[in-house]
Amino acid sequence: MSEVSLPPLDVLLCAPRGFCAGVVRAIDAVEKALVRYGAPVYVRHEIVHNKYVVESLRRKGAIFVHELDEVPDTGAPVIFSAHGVAKSVPAEAVSRRLLTIDATCPLVTKVHREAEILYRRGRHVILIGHAGHPEVVGTMGQLPNGSITLVESLDDVARIAPTDSSNLAYVTQTTLSVDDTREIAEALTRRFPEIVAPHKEDICYATTNRQEAVKHVAPQVDAMIVVGSQNSSNSQRLREVAERAGCPLARLVLRAGDLDWSEFAAIRRLGVTAGASAPEVLVEEILDAFAERYTLKVETVVTTEENMIFPLPRGLRGEAAE
Numbered sequence: 001m002s003e004v005s006l007p008p009l010d011v012l013l014c015a016p017r018g019f020c021a022g023v024v025r026a027i028d029a030v031e032k033a034l035v036r037y038g039a040p041v042y043v044r045h046e047i048v049h050n051k052y053v054v055e056s057l058r059r060k061g062a063i064f065v066h067e068l069d070e071v072p073d074t075g076a077p078v079i080f081s082a083h084g085v086a087k088s089v090p091a092e093a094v095s096r097r098l099l100t101i102d103a104t105c106p107l108v109t110k111v112h113r114e115a116e117i118l119y120r121r122g123r124h125v126i127l128i129g130h131a132g133h134p135e136v137v138g139t140m141g142q143l144p145n146g147s148i149t150l151v152e153s154l155d156d157v158a159r160i161a162p163t164d165s166s167n168l169a170y171v172t173q174t175t176l177s178v179d180d181t182r183e184i185a186e187a188l189t190r191r192f193p194e195i196v197a198p199h200k201e202d203i204c205y206a207t208t209n210r211q212e213a214v215k216h217v218a219p220q221v222d223a224m225i226v227v228g229s230q231n232s233s234n235s236q237r238l239r240e241v242a243e244r245a246g247c248p249l250a251r252l253v254l255r256a257g258d259l260d261w262s263e264f265a266a267i268r269r270l271g272v273t274a275g276a277s278a279p280e281v282l283v284e285e286i287l288d289a290f291a292e293r294y295t296l297k298v299e300t301v302v303t304t305e306e307n308m309i310f311p312l313p314r315g316l317r318g319e320a321a322e
C-alpha cells in the first residue's frame, strides 16, 4: 500500500505569543484559592477572556458570576478578574463582608492609579478604549461620573466637547492596537495641545510584543491564525494587525474544530500566534490538526524575549511558597 504524501506547509510560529504575566497570575490565583479555601470559589466575570481556561477552572470548582449579588454569604472567596473592577465593586464587597481576592493585572492597576492621580490634580481624564470591555468599565469606574470620557475613534476625538480643554489628560486600555492608539493620541494632542500624556505607555508589554511579532511574520505568510477567544481584545487586535501588515487571510479561532479548512486549501506558508489569554495547548491542538493535512516544517520566529512575572495577589502569596 503506497503512503499518501501530504502537501508541504511552512509554519512560522510567532514568539512571544500566548499567556502574559497578568493572565498566568490570574489563573494561578483561582487555582491557589481553590486549594486554600476549597470549592467553590466565586469569580466575578471571566477570569481571563478564554472559554477553554474558564471551562477548565469551572471543572475544578470555580463558579463564574456577573455581579456580586450572585455570591452567597457563605464565606467563600470571590476573585476579581485580570481586567479589573470599578471602585464600587470592592466597596460593595466590603459592605457585605465578602472575602475578596483581587486578580486585577498590575498593569491595569497602574492605569487605574494614573487616572486617579490625574483626577486629583484637577484634570479631566480621557480614556482611549473600547466601550463595554470589562477593563474599560473598571477604569471608568475609578473616577466619579462625568470626570472621565471614553473615546474609541478619531471621530470621537473630533466630537468630544470638554468644558476646559486646557486641563485634560489621557490614559488608555492596555490591550489596544499600538498603531490605532498612536493615531488617536496624536489627534487628541493636535486638538488639545495642552493634554497630558501618560508618563509610560499604557498599552502593556504583552500586547505590544505580540503585535510586533505578528507585524514581522504576517507579510511572509499566506494566512495567519490567531488562537484566542472572540471576546479577547488583544487577540482581535492581533488579527487586525496581521491583515494590515498584508496577510491575505487572518482568522481568530479558539479550537481546531473552528477552522474552515476550505480557506486554507491553497496556502504554503502559515503564521500562527496566540492572544495573551490563550493557552499553548490550544496552539498545539491547531498545529496537530494541520499536521493531519500537511507535512509541516515549523520554525519559531522570535522577535522579543519576555521574562515578566507578577507575584500572586495578596492573601495567596504564602500558599505559593508552600
Ligand code: SF4
Pocket: 020, 021, 022, 023, 082, 105, 106, 107, 108, 174, 175, 204, 205, 206, 207, 234, 276
Ligand atoms: S494583556 Fe497586558 S494588561 Fe492584560 S493581563 Fe496581560 S499583561 Fe496584564
